[in-house]
Amino acid sequence: METIGGDAGAHGYGWAGVWSAVASLIFLWSMIQQYVPSQLQDYLTTLSHRLHAAVSPYVTISIDEYVPDSFSRSEAYLAAEAYLSATCASSARRLRADLFAGSDRMSVAVDDHEEVVDVFRGAKLWWRKNKTLPRGNVISWSAHEEERRSYCLTFHRRHRGLVDTLYLPHVLAEGRAAIVRNRQRRLFTNNPSSDWSGWNGRVWSHVKLEHPSTFATLGMHPSRKQDIIDGLEMFRDGKDYYASVGKAWKRGYLLFGPPGTGKSTMIAAMANYLDYDVYDLELTAVKNNTELRRLFIETTGKSIIVVEDIDCSIDLTGKRKKKKKKKKDKSGKKKKTIPPGPAKDEENKVTLSGLLNFIDGLWSACGGERIIVFTTNHKEKLDPALIRRGRMDSHIEMSYCCFESFKVLAKNYLHIADHELFHEIRQLLGEVDMSPADVAENLMPKSKNKDVDGSLGKLIKALKEAKEEALAKAVAGAENEEEAEDDDEEDDDSSSSEEEKDGKNKKD
Numbered sequence: 073m074e075t076i077g078g079d080a081g082a083h084g085y086g087w088a089g090v091w092s093a094v095a096s097l098i099f100l101w102s103m104i105q106q107y108v109p110s111q112l113q114d115y116l117t118t119l120s121h122r123l124h125a126a127v128s129p130y131v132t133i134s135i136d137e138y139v140p141d142s143f144s145r146s147e148a149y150l151a152a153e154a155y156l157s158a159t160c161a162s163s164a165r166r167l168r169a170d171l172f173a174g175s176d177r178m179s180v181a182v183d184d185h186e187e188v189v190d191v192f193r194g195a196k197l198w199w200r201k202n203k204t205l206p207r208g209n210v211i212s213w214s215a216h217e218e219e220r221r222s223y224c225l226t227f228h229r230r231h232r233g234l235v236d237t238l239y240l241p242h243v244l245a246e247g248r249a250a251i252v253r254n255r256q257r258r259l260f261t262n263n264p265s266s267d268w269s270g271w272n273g274r275v276w277s278h279v280k281l282e283h284p285s286t287f288a289t290l291g292m293h294p295s296r297k298q299d300i301i302d303g304l305e306m307f308r309d310g311k312d313y314y315a316s317v318g319k320a321w322k323r324g325y326l327l328f329g330p331p332g333t334g335k336s337t338m339i340a341a342m343a344n345y346l347d348y349d350v351y352d353l354e355l356t357a358v359k360n361n362t363e364l365r366r367l368f369i370e371t372t373g374k375s376i377i378v379v380e381d382i383d384c385s386i387d388l389t390g391k392r393k394k395k396k397k398k399k400k401d402k403s404g405k406k407k408k409t410i411p412p413g414p415a416k417d418e419e420n421k422v423t424l425s426g427l428l429n430f431i432d433g434l435w436s437a438c439g440g441e442r443i444i445v446f447t448t449n450h451k452e453k454l455d456p457a458l459i460r461r462g463r464m465d466s467h468i469e470m471s472y473c474c475f476e477s478f479k480v481l482a483k484n485y486l487h488i489a490d491h492e493l494f495h496e497i498r499q500l501l502g503e504v505d506m507s508p509a510d511v512a513e514n515l516m517p518k519s520k521n522k523d524v525d526g527s528l529g530k531l532i533k534a535l536k537e538a539k540e541e542a543l544a545k546a547v548a549g550a551e552n553e554e555e556a557e558d559d560d561e562e563d564d565d566s567s568s569s570e571e572e573k574d575g576k577n578k579k580d
């Protein structure tokens with residue numbers, strides 16, 4: 073890529089230089105047009121375009137910033153902008169830097185009215201960024217209506233086939249890849265529906281996603297961890313596979329296990345590994361199934377949709393509604409019932425069937441590359457319909473800390489791979505249930521200078537205490553059981569003696 077500048081002629085651009093000058097004249101003309109009545113403007117613009125097309129061997133494709141009759145920015149424009157920024161930022165003479173909300177990196181794009189040249193498979197292509205100002209008599213309500221930007225791509229007509237079939241798809245693919253590279257990943261939470269209407273009403277709000285958890289720092293048996301990573305990779309690269317087997321490109325994960333075993337940490341590691349956004353869906357703030365549908369539709373691809381503590385978020389004990397048999401009146405005719413209208417849905421909470429539709433209803437295929445994760449401390453409380461394979465494709469148990477998990481935590485917190493106390497810790501972890509969160513808390517050094525022996529000693533003490541506690545509980549439990557059995561026996565004795573008495577009485 074190189075800019076069209078004063079030395080263009082020296083490189084022998086020839087006709088290109090002439091047409092660049094013509095383009096500049098056209099631009100000048102468009103500036104003058106602002107002071108000409110709008111009908112005359114339209115006529116002159118059409119005329120100049122026709123003249124240009126009649127005599128020029130060059131073809132121009134323009135890409136507008138906004139989708140016609142819409143407030144949304146055109147994906148083609150954004151891709152072209154990202155492509156040009158990535159490939160020509162160093163050679164353009166005038167650039168525009170901007171800092172987008174939530175991002176900590178400056179984004180640099182070609183400035184207005186700047187021209188750059190791209191070379192693709194031997195063909196030269198000129199890109200120009202145009203800006204048109206509003207007509208004097210138009211009052212606009214939004215900033216983007218005031219200035220309209222577009223990219224114009226100019227090339228010789230003999231390259232038309234190359235541009236259509238190869239160059240534009242190349243720009244789109246490279247531009248999209250650059251957008252993904254530059255984007256700041258986000259953590260979304262759903263807004264209460266009272267905030268959804270009105271100017272700029274949004275159903276989700278977001279902050280920067282900056283969780284440091286990775287699979288390298290996640291305490292888990294290495295082979296299980298590798299299985300999960302393989303599954304995620306298979307999903308991420310499986311667009312064609314999912315299409316070939318006729319499945320929507322989505323995958324469900326159920327993470328279950330006691331508190332502090334790393335379920336939320338695992339979600340962050342997944343998002344960091346895949347470079348996906350996270351939508352943290354607070355189900356208790358969703359009024360009904362209609363709202364749930366809207367929230368889902370407004371999520372984007374390359375994202376993980378999370379419902380934490382699913383057993384606490386929704387009453388899952390209610391079974392899906394069965395078709396009610398119509399009641400018959402006394403004459404035996406079926407009674408007419410009023411069908412439940414939308415008002416009924418407004419009153420309802422999110423239901424199990426709403427959630428099932430959310431996961432795999434027809435409209436859940438409205439956009440691909442989404443992972444859905446449910447977490448729970450009580451898998452047994454969940455309705456089997458909710459977690460059957462196909463909905464929750466993978467069930468991952470996050471369990472108490474094993475020795476392999478401990479080794480990862482020791483590496484994270486103390487930077488050690490082995491120690492003479494490891495043997496004792498291995499034995500204790502085999503006998504006691506302790507969550508990785510508790511192990512991590514004990515390993516955390518108290519001061520900047522890591523006291524490895526001190527931290528491991530603290531963990532051993534905590535494990536021994538937990539072991540004693542568990543033993544004491546087991547003994548107390550056994551005693552209670554014995555007492556209960558004795559009571560039962562006494563009850564049996566007394567009832568049998570009462571029966572005997574009864575018998576005696578009867579006999580008497």
Ligand SMILES: Nc1ncnc2c1ncn2[C@@H]1O[C@H](COP(=O)(O)OP(=O)(O)OP(=O)(O)O)[C@@H](O)[C@H]1O
Binds near residue numbers: 470509
């Ligand atoms: N497997 C693990 N590997 C590394 N760190 C862990 C692991 N499990 C827990 N931790 C540590 O413990 C803290 C709490 O873990 P986390 O929030 O992931 O638990 P959870 O299973 O989601 O618990 P809850 O069921 O209460 O939501 C984390 O911040 C992390 O530092």
Ligand SMILES: [Mg+2]
Binds near residue numbers: 335336337447
């Ligand atoms: Mg959690």
